[in-house]
Amino acid sequence: MSRRKLCQICGGKAYKRYFGVVSCENCKEFYKYSVRTGKLYVCSGNKEGEEQQCSINLKADTEPCKRCLFDKCKAKGMTRLDVKLYQRFNRRQLPIKTPGIIKQLVRVYFSVFQLQERQFQAKNAKPLLLSDTPLEKSRSSYKASMFSQLCSQYEPLIYKMVKFFSRVPEFSTLPSDDQLILLKTGFIDAWLVLNARNLSIVQDSLTLCDGAQIPVCEFTTVYTKDYVTSLLELSDDFRVMKLLPYDRAVILALVVLCSDRPNLIATDKVKEMKDSLLKSFRQFLQLTRPSNTNLYTKITNLLSSIYDIGKQHALLMNMYRAELDNLHVSSVITELFDLHPPHAYKES
Template sequence: MKPVRGPVVTEGSTKRKSNRQQIPTVPSSLLCRVKSVETAPLATTMGSPLVRAARRSIQKQIDYRCLRDGKCMVIRLNRNRCQYCRFKKCLAVGMSRDSVRYGRVPKRSKSVEDHSVSSTDSATSSQDQLALENKQLAIYDVILSISQAHHSHCAITEDKMKNIVRRPATLMSKIHIPPGQLQFTNEELEVQRLLMWQQLATLVTPAINSVVEFSKRVPNFSDLSQDDQLILIKLGFFEIWLTRMARMIDTEENIMVFEDGSCISREELAVVYSPDFVTSMFDVCSGFNMLNLNDTEIGLFTGIVLATADRQGLSDTSAVERIQDSLVEALTLQVSRNHSTEENLFAAVLMKLPELRTLGSQHNDLLRWYRLQWHRGNLPPLFAEIYDIPKNQTDSTNQT
């Protein structure tokens, strides 16, 4: 009987043995399910022999055959004898085909991929940041343009109001009353109303030029067709004018102060328009003043009023909507910067739009009577044009 030889110990095997001893002891219950031997947890990682074998079988699409009808015992000592049974057992113990198809990603490749992903994310982030900055710059350009236009073409700004000197004024005209007559006849009342209307038109006319010049400087407004520009200016003028004049309404003294300093009483305005309309007008202006908007914000708001896309007769409503959208964004930014503690202010500002629209509609209804009486008065041509009132021929001749 031959003596049993012990293992030949070499320097390399000694090092391997010492290295193995440094690995924490694995419980005896933890066995490799393929080799049926005690193994360290790393033995079943993507670099282990069983995984490499499974990967070769899948990647190379090898069709193995078993000479023992697939009944080979796969253990550590004979695992290379039957590749069919070895691969079969790899799959049987739960190894996924997908998990071994590509194997472990090399460190360098993984680093390159991570760097590529990081670079892509960084580039995307930079592009998004650049797009955001460009959009904000565009909004600031709108704010600057409107601010300059408003200060240049509005007589009612904080600085200009300081130079306005109030003076008493009246719209009333002297009408001869026959001796013994105690009150006006209906005919005389109509004449008086028409004369007062002419006086009011004279006070309002300078503001028409201002609104027209302001409109020309609203970004992209000049790109609209001439017809659409005229429609927006004509139908929006009263609302823009009243927004500007809101600061000039004195609810304590019940007067409206015009840009030349003329103080017109609420009672006289009620004769020209109607008591209910003037009450609504004073209420809306008072509420607007309570918002405490500065000149730039008022300019942006009047720009939004100007670019109202549902004015009757417009041909390119989409272009008008784009103009208004840019102004709304600009006003949103401006209000958030200047009134950061007032959360609901912007919503309150927008709520003034339908109120003004209602007043504009009522004002247009009041104009019907004056349009029917056009031949009895001499309105300033520009005032008559803005409200589509026929011009008196004698007045037009005198103007030329």
């Protein structure tokens, strides 16, 4: 059972966050209804310049003042956009003419990444320090230990990606070696799709999609200043485009279906799958956001930015291949980022 909390709007019993605010069912339903119907309430009590007197308790005997209740919902941080996302999310509404492959990806995405989407909405951030080792250690081992810490943050996504792609029927028809190569080389790209929209700097920290807030200076130490700058630029691009969870489902598949990856066997098939997905996505965007004519082009630009950052990340791994003794990462991470001794890596 979840722990009982108090509704930040009316003070009643609450168990969850709705639209970003710990609130009770009544207040949530009231706010949702008000936004959906676009009602304009008039305050029944307060006179200008007076402190709040109106009752906003939905369960009290007296009729609550809807205006004051609505204002309080807004003041506590509920937004219209949250309601829209919530509705789309819960009903998983897609237009009837949505291409089949998009419907399929969205269904799988919601079943695997629903929690991630919700956690992001709830904005339940928690600070995370990568460095627990004292600073006097030599700089490179200090870096390696912070990177190890960050890797344990990456790790759960690996399993989710495997789960997601194993349920995309077309992906499973690729040779299993190819599936592995695509998941491995597309990992950072996928991580970016899930995290980028949220990677703004708040109180000198980067917030990841699971709510972890990592100090920017630590991120810069683990990678480079240029890398972090690219992340922040990508984050801006994501936010400006106001993508929906549906879009992320498709973009996630698109970044992984990359026929340029080295050592692929079924290159043509991967390319074919990607092209046909792009075509369906274009139809979907026209169907759902017909007035936003550049959106498809913007998204294809976004895909190439993601690809570039993924490549930067792969190059940066060289510095940790020289620090293997100081890394404390799981064998899964070792495989994922090819963290083998430099000579062994070249041979393969």
